[in-house]
Amino acid sequence: MVLDLVSIPNRWQGGGMAIEVRPASLFADVKAVVGPKRPDATVCWCLSYRIPAKQNVELRGTARGELVQELLAQDPPPGVLAYDGGEAVGWAGVHPRADTSFARNRRIPHVDDLDVWSVWCIRVRPGYRGKGISHRLLQGAVDFARSYGAPAIEGYPVDNQGKKVDLTMAYVGTRKLFEEAGFTRAAGTDSVLNGFPRVLMRLDLR
Template identity: 45%
Template structure:
């Protein structure tokens, strides 16, 4: 990574949807998860996207029009290279209703549910810039804290489930372990980590 790299992170508003899609679904496959699987119930996806082949894309586009878009895209020298699914926990239905990843306390935290680094840009510091940008955006919207639910692998992360992130990744971004959950990813327990903002 060059020291003169220019990083920017922006919420995924409708005008940035194609940049988001370039990161998570470059070939625009309609059956791709579109980063909704950990955010919405199946009924909510149908409600937002209709009963059609591209319902997931349409549902995600609808989320981008809300007061709190469903996440942020990070750019390296103007090119979209990373995506972080983040928002108030209360607006992330699947997480909010989870019986395995319960709230730590009553604090109205924002939650990171997915982190994606675009293929071809890994090992270039994208995840750090992405998480920092996501936290800064949450802080600008009044979030008191940001939580994540990563795993703590022994060795390299399995890239098929890297979207959950690792303990080390979030520790580098100032998060601390505040608990464990009953959820797993690739048979590894998922932690609850938090970065307090206020």
């Protein structure tokens, strides 16, 4: 199934901003949010959980961006983007869990045998943070998974109990963020990030 730009009805007007969340399709826009300043730099590109660990370690420099371009041409694409007008201001990585490293992650359990989707990264560009965009991205990821018939969607945020999370680790989200989107705690995990335990949050889409 191919989605056009209006297949995810996720728009929000607030704080002088009109935010729209769309399936990621344009490489330049993905690069603006998760790419490096230097094309040859080895940065995550939101691939760390999307591809096998060995491939992630071996993939260096411009090869990482090239792989992202390949993934964007696939159906489904590897995530959604938030736009303020025509500018990409945020990203959420979301995909069927079976095609991510979470399929084999021993620290994060499988609750059941459903073909669930995972949302593992929520990133907002500097200058746009604190405006509620992460909430719109998470809802957009939910709508995206639902549009592909996902029976449920999971996230693995930190349970920080209101304490500050280092910005470099904040991409996984917080338990509160997921709860406000309707997710509930389905299981604990053996994963810890920035000193906080991660929890498995689940939203049934059936």
